[in-house]
Amino acid sequence: xRNTFVKTLVKLAQEDDRxxxxxxxxxxxxxxxxxxxxxxxxxxxxxxxxxxxxIASGLALSGKITYVYSIMxxxxxxxxxxxxxxxxxxxxxxxxxxxxxxxTYGPAGATHHSIEDIAIMRALPNxxxxxxxxxxxxEKITAESIDHKGPIxxxxxxxxxxxxxxxxxxxxxxxxxxxxxxxxxxxxxxxxSNASDIAIEVTDNLENLGKHTDLISIHTIKxxxxxxxxxxxSTKQYIFSIEEHSIIGGLGSVIAEYIAESHYxxxxxxxxxxxxxxxxxxxxxxxxxxxxxxxxxxxKNILEQLV
Amino acid sequence: xxxxxNLELVSKQIRKSILLxxxxxxxxxxxxxxxxVEILVILYFKIMNIDINNPKAMSRDKFILSKGHGSSALYAxxxxxxxFDKILLNGFYxxxxxxxxxxxxxxxxxxxxxxxxxxxxxxxxxxxxLANKLDxxxxxxxxxxxxxxxxxxxxxxxxMFAPQQSLNNLTLIVDYNKFQGYGxxxxxxxxxxxxxxxxxxxxxxxxINGHNLFDIEKSLLKKVKxxxxxxxxxxxGKGVSYMENQFIWHYKSPNDxxxxxxLDELS
Numbered sequence: 060x061r062n063t064f065v066k067t068l069v070k071l072a073q074e075d076d077r078x079x080x081x082x083x084x085x086x087x088x089x090x091x092x093x094x095x096x097x098x099x100x101x102x103x104x105x106x107x108x109x110x111x112x113x114i115a116s117g118l119a120l121s122g123k124i125t126y127v128y129s130i131m132x133x134x135x136x137x138x139x140x141x142x143x144x145x146x147x148x149x150x151x152x153x154x155x156x157x158x159x160x161x162x163t164y165g166p167a168g169a170t171h172h173s174i175e176d177i178a179i180m181r182a183l184p185n186x187x188x189x190x191x192x193x194x195x196x197x198e199k200i201t202a203e204s205i206d207h208k209g210p211i212x213x214x215x216x217x218x219x220x221x222x223x224x225x226x227x228x229x230x231x232x233x234x235x236x237x238x239x240x241x242x243x244x245x246x247x248x249x250x251x252s253n254a255s256d257i258a259i260e261v262t263d264n265l266e267n268l269g270k271h272t273d274l275i276s277i278h279t280i281k282x283x284x285x286x287x288x289x290x291x292x293s294t295k296q297y298i299f300s301i302e303e304h305s306i307i308g309g310l311g312s313v314i315a316e317y318i319a320e321s322h323y324x325x326x327x328x329x330x331x332x333x334x335x336x337x338x339x340x341x342x343x344x345x346x347x348x349x350x351x352x353x354x355x356x357x358x359k360n361i362l363e364q365l366v
Numbered sequence: 367x368x369x370x371x372n373l374e375l376v377s378k379q380i381r382k383s384i385l386l387x388x389x390x391x392x393x394x395x396x397x398x399x400x401x402x403v404e405i406l407v408i409l410y411f412k413i414m415n416i417d418i419n420n421p422k423a424m425s426r427d428k429f430i431l432s433k434g435h436g437s438s439a440l441y442a443x444x445x446x447x448x449x450f451d452k453i454l455l456n457g458f459y460x461x462x463x464x465x466x467x468x469x470x471x472x473x474x475x476x477x478x479x480x481x482x483x484x485x486x487x488x489x490x491x492x493x494x495x496l497a498n499k500l501d502x503x504x505x506x507x508x509x510x511x512x513x514x515x516x517x518x519x520x521x522x523x524x525x526m527f528a529p530q531q532s533l534n535n536l537t538l539i540v541d542y543n544k545f546q547g548y549g550x551x552x553x554x555x556x557x558x559x560x561x562x563x564x565x566x567x568x569x570x571x572x573x574i575n576g577h578n579l580f581d582i583e584k585s586l587l588k589k590v591k592x593x594x595x596x597x598x599x600x601x602x603g604k605g606v607s608y609m610e611n612q613f614i615w616h617y618k619s620p621n622d623x624x625x626x627x628x629l630d631e632l633s
Contacts, residue, residue, distance in 0.1 A: 079500075099500060100500070102496070104523075104527055105523075105526070105527060105530075107520075107523035107526070107527065109485075109489070109519070109520040109523055110489045110492075110520060110523035110524050110527055112489075113486050113489030113490045113492075113493065113520070113524075114489050114490070114492050114493040114496070114524075114527075115493060116489075116490050116493060117489065117490035117491060117492060117493020117494040117495075117496070117497065118493040118494070118496060118497050119493070120478070120479070120490070120493070120494060121493065121494050121497030121498070121501070122497065122501075123497055123500075125493075140483060141486060141489075141520070144480065144481075144482075144483050144486060145479075145486055145489075145490060148480055149471060149479070149480050
């Protein structure tokens with residue numbers, strides 16, 4: 060995913076000399092091609108995230124489209140107040156690019172996990188949040204981001220995510236990406252970012268049990284595709300959300316907020332990570348299992364909900 | 367000489383505006399604003415390449431007031447320079463006014479950056495200076511911070527970084543008025559030796575009396591190859607006898623009687 064992002068950015072930067080890339084000393088073996096091709100538009104500011112974000116704002120205020128690349132906690136939480144004032148309040152064309160969604164950096168420890176980022180960035184006015192599920196979404200939305208007015212936060216996983224999108228033409232900022240759809244289905248599973256593997260497996264299993272299920276990638280968390288949600292609420296009986304993010308403030312919260320103020324009464328359940336920092340040492344998969352954030356556990360839970 | 371004499375009068379006029387603004391709104395930070403006046407006057411009336419009829423012209427010099435709590439001084443200077451009607455100054459820090467207490471770039475023409483949270487301005491200025499180099503514009507970026515603002519870690523991230531890029535199109539002005547929110551600057555965190563600190567970080571350093579119009583102009587005009595910092599020794603509350611070097615005027619605004627005395631002193 061991150062490699063697709065950088066490859067796409069290099070391609071775009073060849074055509075558009077407004078594109079600028081800043082790293083606070085991360086991205087070794089990932090960003091080199093950009094640096095080699097556009098040395099004047101690449102900057103390593105050193106391990107100084109606040110400085111990176113404010114410099115990006117200064118460049119954006121001067122007409123540049125500036126991408127700041129780092130591991131997620133360091134590009135969202137450490138310089139948060141710079142993001143609030145210099146990026147969101149001033150509505151500048153800064154793009155914060157975070158890698159390592161959720162438990163991607165599992166064994167590195169909780170300092171490197173990213174379970175609060177969506178909640179935090181959602182609270183910022185003007186901020187667009189893009190949490191892609193596959194390389195096609197990354198490629199398409201990165202290209203669209205060039206002419207997007209205002210800030211964007213990219214929640215990228217790491218690498219190796221398979222392609223799951225079917226219609227590239229339908230991928231656009233602010234619209235849900237429907238992966239599978241069946242007019243007869245009574246279930247909709249909405250997922251985001253690096254939870255695609257679990258969401259697909261759960262959907263496959265449900266289909267095998269004869270339970271037709273729509274599968275939808277929410278690559279743009281904000282602005283949210285409420286039209287889609289409204290449509291699902293009027294046609295489906297069951298709605299489930301799956302995300303590798305805290306149960307607080309992410310995709311599930313967005314849906315819950317909408318349902319709470321609607322006149323719909325679906326069976327709805329959020330699958331996410333608990334409200335705690337992981338003290339488990341182990342891979343993404345290992346920690347997922349510790350928290351029951353697995354295909355088996357989620358499938359079992361969904362089946363219990365079905366009447 | 368006539369021009370500078372004239373600018374002394376302009377400075378007095380701006381000080382009057384600041385006092386009227388702060389009195390009208392019972393807003394704080396009178397002393398903070400008054401220490402910056404001569405520097406702003408020289409920048410906006412002598413040094414900067416600006417066009418009040420086209421405030422967003424691509425080839426303009428830019429100024430950032432990083433110490434956003436001194437906003438009344440910048441608003442008053444911009445109004446005096448003709449960026450917008452002085453009547454808007456009456457809407458400072460009050461219900462329904464157009465000018466928030468801390469700077470909002472959407473409020474009026476001429477404000478480049480929204481500020482008020484300390485320690486952001488220099489980094490933003492670096493971004494602008496880099497963009498100017500990239501676009502092969504010979505325009506300069508000026509940024510003013512407070513002495514207390516140098517407590518912020520992000521200031522030092524930026525101070526460390528600017529010389530790395532040889533940004534000779536960037537000038538930082540430290541309004542060294544010796545007071546910050548809770549007391550005397552160098553008793554809270556001692557900045558000294560400040561000149562040597564900047565030199566060690568590879569900046570071109572000039573130390574001046576921040577109220578001397580000649581000194582200010584000369585220091586701003588000096589051509590250098592590195593980023594430049596002007597350490598401007600200033601007086602908090604400058605121009606009003608009972609405010610000068612009085613810590614309490616970091617927070618206070620004048621009452622009717624105090625305002626009258628201040629305006630008399632400036633006439």
